[in-house]
Amino acid sequence: MFDKILIANRGEIACRVIKTARAMGIRTVAVHSDADRDALHVKMADEAVPIGPPPASESYIVIDRILDAVRRTGAQAVHPGYGFLSERAGFARALEAAGVAFIGPPVGAIEAMGDKITSKKLAAKAGVSTVPGYMGLIGDADEAVKIAGQIGYPVMIKASAGGGGKGMRIAWTDDETREGFQSSKNEAKSSFGDDRIFIEKFVTSPRHIEIQVLGDAHGNCIYLGERECSIQRRNQKVIEEAPSPFLDERTRRAMGEQAVALAQAVDYCSAGTVEFIVDDKKNFYFLEMNTRLQVEHPVTELITGIDLVEQMIRVAAGEPLALKQSDVRLDGWALESRLYAEDPYRNFLPSIGRLTRYRPPAEEPRRVRNDTGVYEGGEISMFYDPMIAKLCTWGQDRDAALEEMRVALDTFEVEGIAHNLPFLSAVMDHPRFASGDITTGFIAEEYPDGFDGVTLPGAAQHRIAALAARMWEVVSARAGQISGQLSTADPHAERALVVILAGEQHPVRLNGQGAVSFGDVSIDVTALDWHPGATLARAEVGGVAIAVKVDRRTDGFRIRYRGADLVVKVYTPRQAELAALMPEKLPPDTSKMLLCPMPGLIVTLAVAEGDEVQEGQALCTVEAMKMENVLRAERKGVVSKVHVAPGQSLSVDEVIMEFD
Incomplete structure (x- = not known):
């Protein structure tokens, strides 16, 4: 060793x-x-x-x-x-x-499987079903358009040496093929040093399911079940789980046996992953083989009890596998949520900066695991991938793992950068995801206009309002102990308040014993674990255990729960009357400006001052965290002033250009 x-x-x-x-x-x-x-x-x-x-x-x-x-x-x-x-x-x-x-695997296996074009040819030879496509090298955008037309839209444009969603585009038209081809080449060149591109048919309503394989240098190779990776955004995985809620044992075995056959065809040893696209009839097609450890490997480890990194090290040291296929048992269910430094309210654009607060939920053996590479006070850089942690949970079944994940996300505190925690929470509570009815189009289909937060159902809003009223009571009690701050009246006496949440006023009464009344309905708030200054609050509210992230405001609280970001104002009845008379502060008008939506580098400018632009026209390209983002015109107009030049670094909301 x-x-x-x-x-x-x-x-x-x-x-x-x-x-x-x-x-x-x-x-x-x-x-x-x-x-x-x-x-x-x-x-x-x-x-x-x-x-x-x-x-x-x-x-x-x-x-x-x-x-x-x-x-x-x-x-x-x-x-x-x-x-x-x-x-x-x-x-x-x-x-x-x-x-x-x-x-890792031997050089021959990397060369054979690392090149997606070669790997598809080898997979077909090994009897593995593959997606129709053009496996030759494509010279330019015109050739790409011709090939896409022959295959039939939609098509997937992919980097031959790609991975992690880099260098991938889905195209539905000739124009999208032309634009996607160049962007894929650029991303592939900067990320992998290899700009070769190929095109294949894009299977509609697909699931992305992969098989974990493990081989040694002594001819042994096994598979460790599957991972469902269908929740993706821009071809980048966001949530993974093992096993898949879609597969049956027969399909699992067939996919596993094909994956092993492919691995053995190239004398594969070490950990590797064979990725498949699966249609709604459980037909599966080989996509690629990743000759490395996958980002989502923890979910396989949680349901098998096998440390894949340890196995990789032992295989590299020449040891034979201590496991046979019959030794592999899938126990329970595991989920992984990828925490990205991306702003879900700005179409998931990257964010950088200092982590002023980074407090993951407490890890528990098997139940809660957080693989991370950052710490509170550390910097999120513009130079690398935006993923900063992988939060994993395990349960005896999918529902149990889901509930563990919901609570873990509720208690994960991140400040200083934009992040996708609200979106992850929203997905976990989405009825379609909870049912397991998912495809790679889930995010595009369920959030076609982007993510703009979560509106809590009425019962949950009442629980949050009750909790806020009780926290106000705690604040009042603390203030009453400070000389000269409040009168000496009993802070736990019955009192009336007005809680304003989501634009609605909720007159409530506190009985001083933990009950909050909304008219004839009373909600008990017990086991409250919070004090002024704490950023996390736990309580039993109406018999439901909840955990919320809290920031104190002069007029109440900012509360984040299950993907909702709420400003909850707590007033006395008289304060509520006066607050209603205050004028609303309007945001500045930026409708005639193109603002940089994330920190990044101006790669190209597609227009100049005086140009007339049409709705949807490309204006410029901004690169951030190894991804190119094309910014387009929201409406017809004329460019009056351009404030930037290619190669210039920009911060969030910096003005790129103005329009007449």
């Missing part, structure tokens, strides 16, 4: 590998760019080596710099994590030449 391994990655996956290595008694080496010198993975490792400037192209994917770090530290093996160099055959070959073990 190895004494020391180097992790050629960053963020949560580097931390994840370090944890298992530490449990195995193996010392670890972290590498870091200048932007990551204070990162969590650097703090956790036994040693750390700087490898260059912030851009990954100048640090994390520079093979010579990783090899230099290996030589300087004497590491005997390298775990690549996912992304970066994890599926780069040249990296594995360079390690082999240096006499260093690669904690």
